[in-house]
Amino acid sequence: xxxxxxxxTIADTDWRGPMRLRFAGDPGLSRCxxxxxxxxxxxxxxxxxxxxxxxxxxFPYLRINRFLARVGxxxxxxxxxxxxxxxxxxxxxxxxARATRIELANMPGDDRLRLELSLGRVTxxxxxxxxxxxxxxxxxxxxDLADAGxxxxxxxxxxxxxxxxxxxxIAGFYPLTSIAASRGWDAWKDANFGSFLEPPASxxxxxxxxxxxxxxxxxxxSPPDVATIVESSRDPxxxxxxxxxxxxxxxxxxxxxxxxxxxxxxxxxxxxxTWPAGGERVEIDTGRPTTFTQVGHAFFGGQILLQVSYGVWxxxxxxxxxxxxxxxxxxxxxxxxxxxxxxxxxxxxxxxPCGCYHLFFPSASLRRRPVADELVxxxxxxxxxxxxxxxxxxxxxxxxxTRSHYLVGLxxxxxxxxxxxxxxxxxxxxxxxLPIPGGGRRSLFEADGLVAGTERMERxxxxxxxxxxxxxxRQWGTHATAFVGRRHFDDPDLIEKAFER
Numbered sequence: 001x002x003x004x005x006x007x008x009t010i011a012d013t014d015w016r017g018p019m020r021l022r023f024a025g026d027p028g029l030s031r032c033x034x035x036x037x038x039x040x041x042x043x044x045x046x047x048x049x050x051x052x053x054x055x056x057x058x059f060p061y062l063r064i065n066r067f068l069a070r071v072g073x074x075x076x077x078x079x080x081x082x083x084x085x086x087x088x089x090x091x092x093x094x095x096x097a098r099a100t101r102i103e104l105a106n107m108p109g110d111d112r113l114r115l116e117l118s119l120g121r122v123t124x125x126x127x128x129x130x131x132x133x134x135x136x137x138x139x140x141x142x143x144d145l146a147d148a149g150x151x152x153x154x155x156x157x158x159x160x161x162x163x164x165x166x167x168x169x170i171a172g173f174y175p176l177t178s179i180a181a182s183r184g185w186d187a188w189k190d191a192n193f194g195s196f197l198e199p200p201a202s203x204x205x206x207x208x209x210x211x212x213x214x215x216x217x218x219x220x221x222s223p224p225d226v227a228t229i230v231e232s233s234r235d236p237x238x239x240x241x242x243x244x245x246x247x248x249x250x251x252x253x254x255x256x257x258x259x260x261x262x263x264x265x266x267x268x269x270x271x272x273x274t275w276p277a278g279g280e281r282v283e284i285d286t287g288r289p290t291t292f293t294q295v296g297h298a299f300f301g302g303q304i305l306l307q308v309s310y311g312v313w314x315x316x317x318x319x320x321x322x323x324x325x326x327x328x329x330x331x332x333x334x335x336x337x338x339x340x341x342x343x344x345x346x347x348x349x350x351x352x353p354c355g356c357y358h359l360f361f362p363s364a365s366l367r368r369r370p371v372a373d374e375l376v377x378x379x380x381x382x383x384x385x386x387x388x389x390x391x392x393x394x395x396x397x398x399x400x401x402t403r404s405h406y407l408v409g410l411x412x413x414x415x416x417x418x419x420x421x422x423x424x425x426x427x428x429x430x431x432x433x434l435p436i437p438g439g440g441r442r443s444l445f446e447a448d449g450l451v452a453g454t455e456r457m458e459r460x461x462x463x464x465x466x467x468x469x470x471x472x473x474r475q476w477g478t479h480a481t482a483f484v485g486r487r488h489f490d491d492p493d494l495i496e497k498a499f500e501r
Contacts, residue, residue: 196384293311
């Protein structure tokens with residue numbers, strides 16, 4: 001059987017048969033192998049798969065993202081039996097445990113019952129599915145970690161497939177059609193980059209300027225305080241900064257932007273994605289303005305830097321005309337801050353949730369790397385303007401256009417001078433399992449990472465670029481951000497590929 005979980009394809013025979021043979025003398029572990037196969041099958045049949053992280057073939061209790069795949073590269077140069085390797089696998093294990101809990105929580109009741117009945121044929125006693133899945137994963141992990149051959153196999157397989165379809169590019173005559181896509185992107189930049197050369201306050205306004213500001217009264221951290229928090233939170237085995245609790249909340253509040261939007265209708269108001277009772281299409285509750293945050297990491301200058309992303313959602317991108325191929329349900333924008341070793345923003349970048357309009361705003365300490373000749377026709381790290389310097393006690397203001405929600409300008413403002421509507425913070429992971437009125441849960445995203453109902457007409461023109469449903473909203477970890485070339489928003493080498501000191 002072939003099971004598509006989390007947007008990736010996994011063959012049960014890749015792991016279940018060999019693992020059962022290895023554990024033939026341990027009935028408990030053999031039952032675990034069968035049980036995990038049943039759980040994965042149940043998730044696929046229920047359509048509750050989660051695409052944020054990728055399963056690893058042959059290791060049904062681990063998942064991986066691009067950052068951890070990059071961290072794993074270091075073990076090609078050192079023995080895979082160090083405390084650092086064990087810490088790395090613990091991260092992979094944590095990703096799977098979280099994704100499995102989400103997938104089971106989002107499973108409709110009838111599918112959950114069928115899974116429990118199916119597991120009853122595998123296990124001798126009734127089980128709590130979540131607890132049993134986690135326990136089995138931990139047992140298999142401990143067994144494989146002690147096996148040198150399995151450690152080497154894991155390093156070979158610990159990769160994340162990219163979000164581009166070679167087949168679509170071949171069928172769509174990519175070498176030719178990419179020329180038109182490249183010219184279209186150049187035309188968009190010519191039409192939109194000029195706004196960054198003007199003072200934002202002089203930009204034309206169609207409706208009413210509304211500011212959404214962080215709902216926090218906490219004082220902004222100074223750069224030395226930020227640097228101290230980041231450095232003190234590093235895992236000594238892997239060097240990954242992992243601030244938690246109050247420290248993380250303080251960092252998120254410190255770099256949170258002001259969203260300044262030209263509002264001409266409900267489509268320009270920030271809200272919270274919700275599932276209506278019995279509804280098949282997600283809605284945006286504009287009565288609850290929320291900024292969804294995500295913590296990530298990047299490699300730069302031999303260090304692992306902390307990144308904080310902020311995302312907001314709008315009800316739609318309304319039609320400008322009957323032939324507007326960019327319009328559709330739901331829209332949004334994601335703003336990411338990469339924090340330098342000095343505790344100041346090193347570079348900012350932004351996309352819409354479709355992965356479109358990827359722009360960079362470097363600090364004064366960075367410059368663009370020269371573009372290699374073989375990449376001259378690819379989409380590169382486009383820089384409309386350098387980022388304004390944030391003085392102590394200031395926030396960045398992001399100026400967004402009406403309807404398109406394009407970022408059109410950047411400015412700074414003293415934190416005490418802000419007056420506007422307040423937005424709450426929420427973890428972006430909350431979108432992976434939203435409550436349904438009356439009971440049950442459902443992800444904002446489908447098993448392939450896309451948001452159902454957000455398709456754009458542009459997909460009929462841009463499919464030869466190899467990206468699934470161009471223009472549709474999609475989940476963290478699935479953002480391909482270049483139509484010409486290959487680039488992913490969660491590539492941890494993205495900044496170093498594009499910039500140097």
